[in-house]
Amino acid sequence: MTINLVNYGLNANFEQAGKTAKGLALARVTEQHHNLYRIVTTQGERQATVAGKFAHENTDPTSFPAVGDWALVTLSADIAVIHQVLPRQSVLAREAVGDRKAGQVIAANVDTIFICMSLNADFNVRRMERYLTMAWDSQAMPVIVLTKADLCDDLPAKLAALSEVSMGVDVIVCSAKTGAGYDKVVAQVPAGRTVAFVGSSGVGKSTLINRLMGQTVLATKTIRADDDKGRHATTFRQLLVLPTGGIVIDTPGMRELQLYTGDLERTFADIATLATQCKFRNCTHTSEPGCAVQAAIQSGTLTTERFESYQKLQREMAYDGLNARQREQAKIDRMFGSKNEMKQVVRQAKAKNNRK
Numbered sequence: 001m002t003i004n005l006v007n008y009g010l011n012a013n014f015e016q017a018g019k020t021a022k023g024l025a026l027a028r029v030t031e032q033h034h035n036l037y038r039i040v041t042t043q044g045e046r047q048a049t050v051a052g053k054f055a056h057e058n059t060d061p062t063s064f065p066a067v068g069d070w071a072l073v074t075l076s077a078d079i080a081v082i083h084q085v086l087p088r089q090s091v092l093a094r095e096a097v098g099d100r101k102a103g104q105v106i107a108a109n110v111d112t113i114f115i116c117m118s119l120n121a122d123f124n125v126r127r128m129e130r131y132l133t134m135a136w137d138s139q140a141m142p143v144i145v146l147t148k149a150d151l152c153d154d155l156p157a158k159l160a161a162l163s164e165v166s167m168g169v170d171v172i173v174c175s176a177k178t179g180a181g182y183d184k185v186v187a188q189v190p191a192g193r194t195v196a197f198v199g200s201s202g203v204g205k206s207t208l209i210n211r212l213m214g215q216t217v218l219a220t221k222t223i224r225a226d227d228d229k230g231r232h233a234t235t236f237r238q239l240l241v242l243p244t245g246g247i248v249i250d251t252p253g254m255r256e257l258q259l260y261t262g263d264l265e266r267t268f269a270d271i272a273t274l275a276t277q278c279k280f281r282n283c284t285h286t287s288e289p290g291c292a293v294q295a296a297i298q299s300g301t302l303t304t305e306r307f308e309s310y311q312k313l314q315r316e317m318a319y320d321g322l323n324a325r326q327r328e329q330a331k332i333d334r335m336f337g338s339k340n341e342m343k344q345v346v347r348q349a350k351a352k353n354n355r356k
């Protein structure tokens, strides 16, 4: 059996990188179970582990293979051995407050991220803003997928609110009930393209993926849902090849993905542009004369809400990059409303760190 890896998303870059390595075969990581991986090569699917030398040389957990990675492997033994992970074109990672290196890669080499949000209870523009930030930061292209259109009676208002933050990102409105919008979703997953789905639980990600896959996966998903202990783990695929040729990455980690702050400048491109017109280069956009951001708020072209969520994200990002002591100091420096409030923020951040 010879497998054409192009069907698994192989592009010219990875193909080139794979050719230069003598004696090593090219593989894509399709599943990860702790230290055991599943890979696909031209010779079929195999289980794999990382080489001892690789484990020794890579102390940063984000250097280890993740679902979607392209890797160089040897296939001589029963279990294949991963010697090298090829440079990633995009990385979806889990938040790690204060210590980027403690982050965990949830998926690699994703081309398109479908940010799913339902048009009923889950709809929240501020949350979408944060998902977009995360998507830009990953280097994958976001597409906004609004689900459950059948349960929404004020679509124009919601779309208008969303347009304040979507910054030209494609928005698809769909419904599993009526089938509306599915053609547009399918069009965003052409053959060879790797996509991932993020969004709150219950917004309809599985429904969407099943629809893209056709009948077969529905059964697979039901098995998974019935047994979260993983007895049927082999039937749950983390990397799916759609009948139409697109590739879907759906790892457990993706389902638990927490929002985190990423490419602020890009998500708030409008504010970044305004800031270049402020009188002072180090303008904080609070009380300085000649502030273009405040002027935009006054004239109504920028909402206070949007500016506030920009400030909030900015604070969180600055906070993320500091160590524990610096963080405490930074909070005090910034003078929170009260010292208690400051303590509470630090406590929350620590609790968050400990939970990992």
Ligand SMILES: Nc1nc2c(ncn2[C@@H]2O[C@H](COP(=O)(O)OP(=O)(O)OP(=O)(O)O)[C@@H](O)[C@H]2O)c(=O)[nH]1
Residues within 6 Å of the ligand: 147, 148, 149, 150, 151, 174, 175, 176, 177, 199, 200, 201, 202, 203, 204, 205, 206, 207, 208, 255
């Ligand atoms: N009315 C309506 N219900 C939908 C639609 N899409 C999904 N649902 C329902 O919403 C519920 C949750 O859908 P799922 O596809 O399981 O949601 P999910 O995002 O995969 O959830 P997690 O697996 O927890 O992450 C199911 O009962 C679906 O039938 C839709 O467009 N309209």
Ligand SMILES: [Zn+2]
Residues within 6 Å of the ligand: 275, 278, 279, 283, 284, 285, 286, 288, 290, 291, 292, 293, 294
């Ligand atoms: Zn300003």
